[in-house]
Amino acid sequence: MAGDIKIRTRAAQKPSQRGTEESPVMKWVLIIVALGFCLVFLLLPLANVFAQAFSKGWTYYLRSLTEPDSWAAIRLTLIVAAITVPLNVMFGLAAAWAIAKFDFRGKSLLITLIDLPFSVSPVVAGLMFVVLFGLQGFFGKWLQAYDVKIIFAVPGIVLATTFVTFPFVARELIPVMQATGTEQEQAALTLGANGWQTFWHVTLPSVKWGLIYGIILCNARAMGEFGAVSVVSGHIAGQTDTMPLRVQKLYEEYNAPAAFAVASLLALLALLTLGIKTLLEWRQAREYEKAQRAQADNP
């Protein structure tokens, strides 16, 4: 029934669109130029990563990945993401709750401040932590006295990564939570649920897709961050090299196939992130359409 209507409206629209479309020749020229741009700037770089990674065969590929320094880099990247992402999820949930469910003065300033890390060059972000915790930094002497290493050690990498991935979860959650309003939570509270129960059973399920979206974006950036981490890491092989830093080191050692092998894992991560993101968007579009149709059916 609904399908019928759709077909009819499409057919009815067709003739009236004449005069608002380019000629077929023009149309295909535009499509080909656009696809050419995509080929050079999207598809070839991606294909090249895998072609180069496997240029010396599977065994070389696997050996490059399991070689101790690369293996350590993979482990460190996973550890850093495993600390950074949960921290930023906690922050994102707290910030979104405060901003979306309550009114207070300075809210727009707070939102601007949350977005701040996005407008800072990653190198400058790294520099900020060196200024704080480096040897000549504000807390440098004090840290040295207690033999705590932050810069050129894992804590610095975690701090810098947390800084650059700071806004992802919060900025996805805030609009979603604002859109759902507070009525459902008010109802749950009236029915006797306590604050935590309301949060777990009412708020969290209603924002879960936005939350997942924020988490995958945050994770992709956390695993792939280069500039900020490069400044604070110290590049100690096997200890403070994350995967992107390992890629650079292998490249500078003229070991391109090994650099591409490590890079191929990061490219896979990017593809996976993109795949999940696209699925979530299609899902959302379908739900939106369903809601529209339901509304059209029962006016």
Place this chain on the structure above:
Amino acid sequence: MAKRFNALPGFGLTFGFTLFYLSALVLLPFAGLVIRACELSWSDFWRLATTERALAAYRLTFGASLADAVANAAFGTLLAWVLVRYEFPGRRFIDAMVDFPFALPTAVAGLTLSNLFAANGWLGRYLVPLGIKGAFTPLGVVIALTFVGMPFVVRTLQPVMENLEREVEEAAATLGASRLRTFVSVIAPSLMPPILTGFALAFARAIGEYGSVVFISGNQPFKTEIAPYLIVIRLEEYDYTGAISLAVVLLAFSFVLLGAINLLEQWSSKFQK
């Protein structure tokens, strides 16, 4: 806090945690940099921020970023138009792939682009004999930045293009306007604000970009060295004040752009109504 009547619990806890986390992770590092910068005298700052090498680095950074933003404004508009208006095989795949530069770690982008455009790479082997050297040249910087900034214009334009009213174009066609005339005088004006917003976003991102550029540019002082790379060099020389001076220049520029983008977005949203 001016809190309206609200029965929901947890404002104190979540607001407190938000402020604490924000202060510890963002405001404190910022304050540290600003305090160190303020300890410099004006003449020292000026001397460190405007050395010959720094000026060359700014010129390359701003010039290449501008070129990238222009290229993305042109191709991004075209790509968005093609994705919104036409049906062709693989459209949904390309649409999803537009975000690839955001998802791909910048180091990987730099690595693969430098390999593609090198003399023996897939593209370089045809381009280099023609005199188009994409690796280890200022052009390489533009290529890397164009890749990184690609999604901005497309993604800001797509929703606006989807909401364009076909009736207006029909009216123009009925009144005898050619397709080109319709595009220039009817469609283009309403696309201008989002194109400019995307342009500014791509530009701002390019100014601070580091990972993708260092692989492809070769980082030669005065020739292919970008400002963020010079900051890293100063740090490696333990020249903190030099690094901080350069960072302040980049930060100041980022904030000016951020303000401009906010104004553009306000203008844009006014245009939509």
